[in-house]
Amino acid sequence: MSARASALPVTYIRPGARSMSFTLREIWQARELLYFLVWRDIKVRYKQTVLGIAWSVLQPFLTMVVFTIFFGRLAKVPSDGVPYPVFSLAALVPWTYFATAASNGAASLVGSQHLVAKVYFPRVLVPLAAVLMPVVDLTVSFGMLIALMAWYHVVPPPALVALPLYAVLGVLTAFAVTLWTSALTVRYRDVRYVLPFVIQIWLFVSPVAYPASMVPERWRPLYALNPMATVVEGFRSSLLGTPAPGAMAMIALATVAAALAAGVAYFRSVEGSIVDLA
Amino acid sequence: MSDIAISIRGLGKRYIIGAREQYDTLRDRIAAAASRPFRRMAPGGLGASTTIWALRDVTHDIRRGEIVGIIGGNGAGKSTLLKILSRITAPTEGEAEIHGRVGSLLEIGTGFHPDLTGRENIFLNGAILGMRKTEIARKFDEIVDFAEVGEFIDTPVKHYSSGMYVRLGFAVAAQMEPEILIVDEVLAVGDVHFQRKCLGRLDDVARDGRTVLFVSHNMAAVQRLCTSAMLLDRGRLVRIGDVRPTVAAYLGGEARGGFAAAVRTGEAQILCADLENLDGRPLENPSCSDPIVCRIRFTLPRRSPGTRVGIGVLGCDGTTVFTTSNADAGTPCPSGPGEFDACVTIPPDTLLAGDFHLALCLWNAGAILDLQEPALSFSVDAGRSPLYAERSTRKGYVHVDCAWSVAPRVDTSAAEKVRLKPDPTLATIHS
Numbered sequence: 001m002s003a004r005a006s007a008l009p010v011t012y013i014r015p016g017a018r019s020m021s022f023t024l025r026e027i028w029q030a031r032e033l034l035y036f037l038v039w040r041d042i043k044v045r046y047k048q049t050v051l052g053i054a055w056s057v058l059q060p061f062l063t064m065v066v067f068t069i070f071f072g073r074l075a076k077v078p079s080d081g082v083p084y085p086v087f088s089l090a091a092l093v094p095w096t097y098f099a100t101a102a103s104n105g106a107a108s109l110v111g112s113q114h115l116v117a118k119v120y121f122p123r124v125l126v127p128l129a130a131v132l133m134p135v136v137d138l139t140v141s142f143g144m145l146i147a148l149m150a151w152y153h154v155v156p157p158p159a160l161v162a163l164p165l166y167a168v169l170g171v172l173t174a175f176a177v178t179l180w181t182s183a184l185t186v187r188y189r190d191v192r193y194v195l196p197f198v199i200q201i202w203l204f205v206s207p208v209a210y211p212a213s214m215v216p217e218r219w220r221p222l223y224a225l226n227p228m229a230t231v232v233e234g235f236r237s238s239l240l241g242t243p244a245p246g247a248m249a250m251i252a253l254a255t256v257a258a259a260l261a262a263g264v265a266y267f268r269s270v271e272g273s274i275v276d277l278a
Numbered sequence: 279m280s281d282i283a284i285s286i287r288g289l290g291k292r293y294i295i296g297a298r299e300q301y302d303t304l305r306d307r308i309a310a311a312a313s314r315p316f317r318r319m320a321p322g323g324l325g326a327s328t329t330i331w332a333l334r335d336v337t338h339d340i341r342r343g344e345i346v347g348i349i350g351g352n353g354a355g356k357s358t359l360l361k362i363l364s365r366i367t368a369p370t371e372g373e374a375e376i377h378g379r380v381g382s383l384l385e386i387g388t389g390f391h392p393d394l395t396g397r398e399n400i401f402l403n404g405a406i407l408g409m410r411k412t413e414i415a416r417k418f419d420e421i422v423d424f425a426e427v428g429e430f431i432d433t434p435v436k437h438y439s440s441g442m443y444v445r446l447g448f449a450v451a452a453q454m455e456p457e458i459l460i461v462d463e464v465l466a467v468g469d470v471h472f473q474r475k476c477l478g479r480l481d482d483v484a485r486d487g488r489t490v491l492f493v494s495h496n497m498a499a500v501q502r503l504c505t506s507a508m509l510l511d512r513g514r515l516v517r518i519g520d521v522r523p524t525v526a527a528y529l530g531g532e533a534r535g536g537f538a539a540a541v542r543t544g545e546a547q548i549l550c551a552d553l554e555n556l557d558g559r560p561l562e563n564p565s566c567s568d569p570i571v572c573r574i575r576f577t578l579p580r581r582s583p584g585t586r587v588g589i590g591v592l593g594c595d596g597t598t599v600f601t602t603s604n605a606d607a608g609t610p611c612p613s614g615p616g617e618f619d620a621c622v623t624i625p626p627d628t629l630l631a632g633d634f635h636l637a638l639c640l641w642n643a644g645a646i647l648d649l650q651e652p653a654l655s656f657s658v659d660a661g662r663s664p665l666y667a668e669r670s671t672r673k674g675y676v677h678v679d680c681a682w683s684v685a686p687r688v689d690t691s692a693a694e695k696v697r698l699k700p701d702p703t704l705a706t707i708h709s
Contacts, residue, residue: 008457013289013362013374036405040391040398047393047434118388119406120365120380272368275361276293 016272026122033121037129042136056137057144060092067092071209080211080242083152086145090239091208091232093145094170097138098228099199101171105130105178106185106195109274116274123271124264127182131174138167149239157241166234172256173227179263183270186277207232213243224248227256283458283489284340284363288372290513291333291358332358334513336372342457345490347504347521349497349528351651354510356493360384360462363491378457378489381407385462387447392436396427396446399435403450417453424475425449445472452479458489477503495651497525497596522595529596529635529652537638537653546582546647548638549575549617553656556623565661566631566677570624574638578614582642585611587620590637591629591675592652599634599675627679630672631660 027034046052064085071077072084079087108130109116109123116123149156185191206228207215215223223229230245230252237244245252333355340346348356361367363374364382389406390399400421404414422431425446427438435443461480480503484490494500500507500521507524509517517524537551553561554571564570574587588603604611604620612618635652660666665677
C-alpha cells in the first residue's frame with residue numbers, strides 16, 4: 001500500500017497562474033490528446049466541406065495564378081531567374097500554411113471553451129493543435145508545387161536538405177504568433193477583427209510576390225526581423241536554387257526564439273484565468 | 279506515507295461580477311476606465327458589491343477510499359470546488375494537495391463532436407479524459423456494450439437520440455481508472471434505467487477503494503453511495519461528517535414553513551410559497567387528517583403559454599414521494615405576463631406522520647424555468663387521524679386507500695366455485 005501510495009503523483013493547487021502552468025513533461029504526456037485534437041479537426045473539416053482536401057490546393061494555386069498575371073506579367077516583377085509561377089507558388093505554399101495557422105490559432109482557445117471549461121489538460125495543446133493541423137494542407141499543397149516544378153523542368157539544388165529546417169521555422173513562427181493571439185483573443189475579442197488585416201499586410205512585407213533581393217541591402221537586417229521572410233526565401237532557395245537567406249536566417253532565428261519565449265510567458269500568465277475570462 | 283488523498287487548506291475563489299460584460303472589448307475597457315471616477319459616486323458602484331466569493335475558507339482532508347458527497351443549494355459553491363480541484367480554474371486563496379491521478383467528470387460527453395461517429399468520438403472523448411489510445415482500443419467493445427448503441431456506432435452522433443448520446447458519454451467515462459474521481463451531477467440526465475447503471479458503476483468504483491467526490495441533488499443517491507458528506511452554503515463549508523445527519527441538516531436547514539425568493543431575477547420565477555389550511559390561514563402544525571394547501575406565487579414576465587407549476591413531496595431522506603402539477607388536474611396555467619397564485623391541496627389522510635420537504639418547480643416545454651429544492655419543510659403529526667386509531671405506527675410516507683375483502687375460504691372441489699369478489703366500486707374506476 002505505502003509503496004503504491006508513495007509512487008502516486010502529487011498535484012499542488014495554489015492561487016495565481018503558476019499552479020496551472022504547463023511543463024514540457026506534461027505536454028509530452030498529453031501527446032496522444034494532441035494527436036486526437038489535430039485528427040478531429042482534419043476529420044471534421046473533410047466531413048463538413050464538399051471539396052475537402054482540394055481546398056488546401058485550390059487556395060495557393062488560385063493565388064499563384066492571380067500573382068502570375070498581375071505581378072509576373074503586368075508589373076514584370078523579377079523572379080530570380082525562375083519562371084514566375086514556380087517562383088510565387090514556392091512562396092505561397094509556406095505562406096498559405098502560415099496564414100491559415102495564424103487565423104486558426106487565434107480563434108482556437110475561444111473556440112474550445114466548452115472543452116476548457118469542463119476538463120483539465122495543458123491548455124497550450126489547443127493553440128499547438130491549431131498550428132499543426134494545417135501542416136496536412138502544407139503537405140498536400142507541397143505535392144502540387146512538386147508537380148508544377150516538374151512541369152517547368154526545375155530541378156532542386158543540393159540545398160534541398162535544408163528544406164525541413166525552413167518548414168520547422170515556419171511552424172514555430174506560426175506557433176509563437178498563435179500563443180499571443182489565442183490568449184489575447186480570450187480577453188479582447190478585437191483581435192479577431194484586427195488579425196486578418198495584419199496577415200494581409202504581413203503578406204506584402206514578406207517576399208512572396210517579389211524576391212527579397214529587391215529589398216535594398218541596408219534595409220535587409222530590418223527586413224529579416226520578419227521570420228516569414230526567411231521561411232519563404234528558404235523554401236525558394238532549397239527548391240529552386242535562388243540565393244539562400246544567409247544572415248537573414250540568423251536574425252529570424254533570434255526573433256522567433258524571443259517571440260516564443262515571450263509568448264510562452266504570456267500564455268502561462270493568463271492560462272489559469274481562461275475559464276473565468278471567456 | 280499518509281493516507282490522505284486530498285488535503286484542502288483555506289480554499290477560496292472570488293469572482294468579479296460584471297467583468298465579462300464590461301471588458302469584452304478594448305473599447306469597453308477604455309470606456310470603463312473613463313467612466314470609473316463617476317461610478318464611484320453612484321450608490322453601490324465599485325467596491326465589495328462587485329465581487330462575490332463563490333467559495334471561501336474551505337478546509338478539509340479527504341482520506342483515500344472515501345466517497346464524499348458534496349451537497350448544498352444552488353450557488354453554494356459545489357461546482358466551483360470541483361472545478362478548482364480538477365484544475366480547471368485557479369483558486370483566489372488557499373491551497374490544495376492531491377495525491378494521485380485525478381479523473382473529472384463534470385459533464386457527460388465532453389468534447390463530443392456532432393459530425394464524428396460514435397466510434398470516433400469514443401477515441402476523442404477518451405483521450406480528452408486522459409486515457410491512452412491503446413487503453414481505449416482494448417476497452418472499446420466494453421464501452422459499446424455499456425452504451426447500448428449497437429449498430430449506430432458508425433453513425434455521426436448528431437443523429438443520436440439524447441439518451442444514446444448520454445449513454446455513450448458515460449460509457450467512455452466509466453472506463454477511467456484514476457485514483458481520484460470527481461463527478462458533478464451526472465445523474466440528472468438520462469432515464470431511470472441509465473441512472474441505475476451509473477450508480478452501479480459508481481458503486482464498483484467505490485468498492486475498488488478509489489476516492490470519489492460526488493456532487494448531487496439526489497439525496498437518496500448520496501446516502502446510498504457516500505461514506506461522508508460535505509455541506510456547502512453560500513461558499514462556506516458548514517458541515518462535514520456522516521452522511522445521514524449532513525443530508526438531514528441540508529434538507530431541514532433551509533427555510534422552514536415558508537419560502538421567499540431572495541432576489542427578483544426579472545425572469546420567470548417562483549416568488550414565494552406558504553402552507554395554509556382550507557380557510558387560507560397559515561398552517562402551523564398539520565396533522566394527518568388536515569388538508570394541506572400549498573399556495574405558490576410566481577411571475578411570468580413574458581407571454582409563455584403552456585407553463586406548468588408543480589410540487590414534489592420529498593421524504594425526510596430526500597426520496598421523492600410523489601410529484602404533481604397543475605397539468606394533472608387539467609388546469610391551464612395563465613400564459614402571462616403577470617403574477618399568479620397557484621394552490622395545490624394535498625388531501626387529508628394522505629401523508630403519514632413524519633418530516634417532509636417540498637420542492638417547487640416552474641417549467642415550460644421541457645425547460646425548467648425555476649426549481650427550488652427543497653423550498654420548505656414541515657412535519658406532519660399523527661393527531662387524531664383515523665389512520666392511527668388502530669396502530670400507533672405506520673411505515674412509509676403516504677397512505678393509499680386500498681380496497682380489501684376477507685372471506686372464509688370455500689373448498690374448490692365443491693360443485694359450485696365461489697371466488698373472492700373484488701370491490702365492485704373499483705370496477706367503475708377501471709372502466
